[in-house]
Amino acid sequence: MGPLLRLKVLIEDGAARTARTSHSLPTKMLELHSGSDCVLSVRFDPSAPEGCICMDSVQAFNLRLAKNEVYTFKPFEVPPQGSTMPFDLCDLDLEVRLLPRSLVAARALAPIVRVDTNKLAQAFQEQALGSVVAMNQSFVLAMEEEAPDIKDTTSGSRPMVDVALRVTCANTLEEEEQAQILAGYHCYRGLLTPHTKLYFNAIRPSQNGSSHQSGGGELSGEWAPHTYADFQGASSASPQLVLEHPRHRPPPKNRRDTVDVHTQDSEGGELFTVKKALLRPCIALTTAIRNDSAESPSPICVDVDTLTFDRVLIFLEARACGQDPPLWSLHLLEDLQRAATVLGLRPLMAYCQNRLGQLSDNLKLWRFQEVVKANNQGRSILILDGMVLDVTDWLHQHPGGSTIIPAQALNVDCGRFFEIYHASRESFLYLHDFYLGEVHPADRSMVQQGRGEYPSDDFLHQLRQYTTWRLAVSGGHSGDHLHLGRSAR
Known part of the structure; x- marks a missing residue:
């Protein structure tokens, strides 16, 4: 390269x-x-x-x-033939809409504009053949309107209209080939060839300014009217686009190798179509997975929220591909453990327990001079209500900048700074990821408060509600502003 x-x-x-x-x-x-x-x-x-x-x-x-x-x-080089995953596109879905200002200015806008999809496909192939086409990529084509009764008043020919195309689906594998892949297939671009099948859906503006397919239904990913100068003045008064000789993607085959899973959360949940083989490790779903009835079964309702189930699928796909799962933030492990229990997914439970076990193995009591020495050597280790937190690798992502913490909050208890600068308690969720242990009880009196001020009792109360995972520490001297972690159970 x-x-x-x-x-x-x-x-x-x-x-x-x-x-x-x-x-x-x-x-x-x-x-x-x-x-x-x-x-x-x-x-x-x-x-x-x-x-x-x-x-x-x-x-x-x-x-x-x-x-x-x-x-x-x-x-960029096109992957050679014989690569692990094909790169030639077998099919594309394109949404089609009018660019209103391209209509011939000499005539009033007709209520309906017709475009032949066979000619549209030919024009698209002529423009993009041999190029790499990606998801959400856009194209503009000049097309002859299929309206023989309307002629351009100047030339006597059929009027020309500009249409905008946007790629909404791309595949380098046929449906049957996709079904054979357990996990890991995701096509976002490929090479357009003469054999690529093209499917089109007409899009028109609705009365409220949003976009709809001509067959009805809300369209996501609306094309912004200000994208091109031609879109200026686009409104619901623009003509409706009708595609002659329509090319729609055939409906998916009734496959027995997938099952619909419906999640539960405050937003009502979502429906996931998942391959049965991918869900096989979920013991609680065994009956549904083994159902080979020709009739479409009812969706499986699981008491797992949508975002967590999405992470469960990522975990299962990584496992199926022989890859390590992501190192999710520790505050997500509680929801993942609960999902593992609901689904009977023992590998996920083991993953969560292993992550938490590794954390526990590395926790310790820190002498105050250890913290000072580490900071003098270039690390950024904080003390917050007696907790020892390593934020060294996170500093460059700190919303307040990478310099304020080293300048103000090292080698002191930063509780007051934390309270002042973090109005949202969402930041509490990430403390577990930075946690190294606790300041040794014998050294607590050596730790001065940042700015010489204690954090408020209300702040400490909220903080301790979020940090019940702290080490249990004995031998300390209790006081109004001393927290020795949760009690041993």
Whole structure:
């Protein structure tokens, strides 16, 4: 792979479909170094300004680039044939909508505009064939309106309309091939070939300004009207787009290898369609998993909230792929343990217990001089109500900046600072991740209060409600502002 390229973006609307640059390239495709899945087809052009890349506004929109700004690109190479996962697209779903200002200004807007999907597919193939197409990528095509009774008053030909396409689904595997993969299949881009099947759904604005498919139903991911100049003035008064010779994705086959799982939470829960084989370790779901009835079974209702069940599926997919599960924040383990109990998922229970056990094995009582020495060596170890917390690796993510903590809160009890700067108690949830143990009872009197002020009793009461996992410490001297952790049970 070639080196990274720093190029200034120039916008050239009406230019060729391929971006151009005078920079020598090892490949014919570029992608951003980070921040986008879209891949840009590019050609060498010695007439392009030096150090620049010229593209149209649609390409700039897809990559979320601003005119005259400099960005870092890297060469992209299509994976070779025989790779672990195919890269040629077998099908695409595209939503289609009108760009109203493209309609011929000489005539009043008709209530319905018709476009032939066969011609639309041909035009799309001509523009994008051989390029990499990504999820949510957009295209603009000029199409002839299928309205023989309406003629352009100037040329006598059929009026032309600009339509915007957005990729809403992409697959490099057929449905049957996807069914054979237990976990890990996720297609977000691929190579458009002559064999790629194209499906289209017409989108029109509703009376309240939101977008709907022509067949009804709310559309997510609305296309912002200000994306292109052509969208200025778009409203519910714009014509309705009708696709002649419609191409809709066939309904999915009635598969017996999946089951619907409905979660429970305050928002009503969500429905997950999950492969039975993936759920096999969930002992509590055995009956539903073994149901091979030809009739579609009712969804399985599980007493697990949606976000936690999503993490359960991530855990199961990682396990099925032979990978380590994520190191979730410790405050999430309680919900995961409960889900493991509800689902009878012993591997997840073992994972949670192992994480908590590893934490307990590393906890200890710290002498105050140990804390001071560690901070003098470049670490950022805090004392909060007697707890010892290591925030060294987290400093760069601190919302208040990476300098305020080392400047004010080291080698003192930072309780008062914590109370002043953290109005939300959400920050309590993350203390478990930083916890190293407690200050030794014999050294508690050596720890001065930050700013010379004690935190309020109300703050300490709330803090201790959130930190019941602390080490049980004996031998300390109790006092109004001394907390020795929870009692041993």
